Amino acid sequence: MTDHLTDPAGSDATAHGFTTRAIHVGQEPDPRTGAVIVPIYQTSTFAQPAVGQHLGYEYARTGNPTRTALQECLASLEGAEAAVCFASGLAAEDAIIRLLAPGDHIVCANDVYGGTWRQLDQVHARFGIESTPVDMTDLDAVAAAFRPTTRYLWAETPSNPLLKVLDLAALAELAHERGAWLVADNTFATPYLQQPVALGADIVVHSTTKYIGGHSDVVGGAVCTDERTATDLAFLQNAVGAVPGPFDNFLTLRGLKTLGVRMDRHTTNATAIAEMLDADPRVAAVHYPGLPSDPGHELARAQMSGAGGMVSFRPVGGAEAATRLCERTELFFLAESLGGVESLIEVPGTMTHASVAGTPLEVPDDLVRLSVGIEDIDDLLADLDAALGAATG
Structure with a gap:
């Protein structure tokens, strides 16, 4: 071959x-x-x-x-x-x-x-x-x-x-x-x-x-x-x-x-979502290296050609708000894994990272992780906005 x-x-x-x-x-x-x-x-x-x-x-x-x-x-x-x-x-x-x-x-x-x-x-x-x-x-x-x-x-x-x-x-x-x-x-x-x-x-x-x-x-x-x-x-x-x-x-x-064309779209969509979350008073913190305010932003610009399709954030209201949020999205499927064309949402502390509870690697219990897909960005933004309203309102 x-x-x-x-x-x-x-x-x-x-x-x-x-x-x-x-x-x-x-x-x-x-x-x-x-x-x-x-x-x-x-x-x-x-x-x-x-x-x-x-x-x-x-x-x-x-x-x-x-x-x-x-x-x-x-x-x-x-x-x-x-x-x-x-x-x-x-x-x-x-x-x-x-x-x-x-x-x-x-x-x-x-x-x-x-x-x-x-x-x-x-x-x-x-x-x-x-x-x-x-x-x-x-x-x-x-x-x-x-x-x-x-x-x-x-x-x-x-x-x-x-x-x-x-x-x-x-x-x-x-x-x-x-x-x-x-x-x-x-x-x-x-x-x-x-x-x-x-x-x-x-x-x-x-x-x-x-x-x-x-x-x-x-x-x-x-x-x-x-x-x-x-x-x-x-x-x-x-x-x-x-x-x-x-x-x-x-x-x-x-x-x-199709990795290249997909990663371009994942990155574009994730950037728009991170920017929306960063400006939203219902969100306490956002982790995304594409944001200028992120601690890893300058290093990411130096060693990466794009910030990628993963975003994590902590909604106002703690772990209960995080759980409610993940259960109220429609386009973001509540599921483990990441990197597919469809958008996914989860609470790592009780899902993908449950095995690190009580260890030095324990993650915040109110952290929400997004795998941002390649759907139309306006639909994804509207889905998250509605879920945030239901979870923190």
Whole structure:
């Protein structure tokens, strides 16, 4: 499935724009039929011409041509040497952590996704991997959290759900000076809005369920990194079996083709909503790096090409008002997840981040998180305005 655009380090790849690569890298027309879309190779095994010889594929857990196409495209878009796709974002994170050994240490952001913290604190800690959450907007605090055994700085930017923006270049320098790697969760920004590898990240992880898939119809994950690390991850994946199915890869690759145009619309809509909320007396606080008043605004302008489609805020009236608000929207569906074409609303403290209650990562109980879709903006604004009136009036 390789084509002339595949090598992210080559002149051909860098000569083409983002959306051109999203549509073409790894996706040459099928040589047998001329099909312009990569086929769904729905097979568990592959015939071999002779004992010990194969045509690039032997068993579908180890590799599949549809998965290969997606991996080549993702690596190109992230500017990485290689990518490995997984059955979910958490499966991808699990494989990254499995590269470590008992006694190793991770410094993570103190507002990472709740599922990430659950995995670090309740799963890998049982096998001797220690983790310390810290405010990664404070570089002195990050440096102070380092130990001789620290192997990863685990950054998520913008963060989930408080949308903190972290200085990836500074974190990469700090990690590398101490012999550690920077792992960057780029799920919220996507490679369209942010390029962690170019800023010094060693490993980039995604829940491709979100913006990359983009249509709330597939679950997946990916790691973009150097060839050697990708080989190690592929070994772990083959040994453990956390592989995405061919149809999942097909759906994710389909979503990737429109990532650029969708992210433009997500960002435009989210900016309008954040500005409305910021000016509304029924709202106590708004978190969105596209707002000039946001603490991460200038850094976001420096390392991102847009602020993205996620907004969080705290309505006047506390947790009860937040709950009432989420139950009164019509176009914003009350649901977990994010990054689809439809708008979603939730209370992280009791939904996506319930697992961090009582920990250093606990989120405010009155925080509302929006995944702003690509609907007509006037309809979304009217929906939120009416729900705010019902919740805080």
